[in-house]
Amino acid sequence: MEQTRPSGPDRRQFMKTMALGAAALGLGAVWPGGASAGEIVQPPLPYPENALEPYISARTVKFHYGKHHLGYVKKTNAYIKGTPWEGKSLEQIILGSYRKDDYLFNNAAQVWNHNFYWQSMKPGGGGQPTGELASMMKAAFGSVDAAKQALVKASATRFGSGWGWLAIKDGRLVVVSSSNALNPLVDKMKPLITIDVWEHAYYLDYQNRRGGYIRGVMDHLINWDFAARNLAS
Numbered sequence: 001m002e003q004t005r006p007s008g009p010d011r012r013q014f015m016k017t018m019a020l021g022a023a024a025l026g027l028g029a030v031w032p033g034g035a036s037a038g039e040i041v042q043p044p045l046p047y048p049e050n051a052l053e054p055y056i057s058a059r060t061v062k063f064h065y066g067k068h069h070l071g072y073v074k075k076t077n078a079y080i081k082g083t084p085w086e087g088k089s090l091e092q093i094i095l096g097s098y099r100k101d102d103y104l105f106n107n108a109a110q111v112w113n114h115n116f117y118w119q120s121m122k123p124g125g126g127g128q129p130t131g132e133l134a135s136m137m138k139a140a141f142g143s144v145d146a147a148k149q150a151l152v153k154a155s156a157t158r159f160g161s162g163w164g165w166l167a168i169k170d171g172r173l174v175v176v177s178s179s180n181a182l183n184p185l186v187d188k189m190k191p192l193i194t195i196d197v198w199e200h201a202y203y204l205d206y207q208n209r210r211g212g213y214i215r216g217v218m219d220h221l222i223n224w225d226f227a228a229r230n231l232a233s
Helices: 057-082 090-097 102-121 131-141 142-156 209-220 224-232
Strands: 002-004 160-169 174-180 190-196
Touching: 090 102, 102 174, 102 190, 131 142, 131 174, 131 224, 142 160, 142 174, 142 190, 142 209, 190 209, 190 224
Parallel strands: none
Antiparallel strands: 002 174, 160 174, 160 190
């Protein structure tokens, strides 16, 4: 996983340990947990399909959420049915299958990544983060804008399919990019927000203009409130 590290140490070492369950990620209050009655659940979208227009179309959301995301959920559930994985959380499956069962890891991690991605955006998003998040961005990258540009660059330059992330590692704010289904959990990081740069996230609207899609997300959709809640959890 490629990382963009801050130039100086974070002055506040507020995180001594990192728990990788849903509660530690601050996700329990945002979308339903990973497993219910033995099955992985696809959380409902936190807004209507057309709520992200004109930056992401309802058509893209319909295919992305209803085909790609749902497909990963179905494949994960089919694979774990009748196995010791059944009934475990997504985090347990991801960490337990990493580098041991590529098929299970890839599908389960993509479920988690997409759950996180939909929450990373909101209608009327964008703008500037505030509070502790803004302070940490300034401490780590020199300014809020520099931190935002690092996330844009990491997402735009990810070769092939993958993700851009703002995360916490060892008490410090970092920007990382990951390929395919990889996410910061496997490197003991705490994700705060993500941008999906798989082609299915933007191709219907932007074709090969990944940068235009990323700029639309960053300027108009990114949900800094979600990142702040994850930071505070």
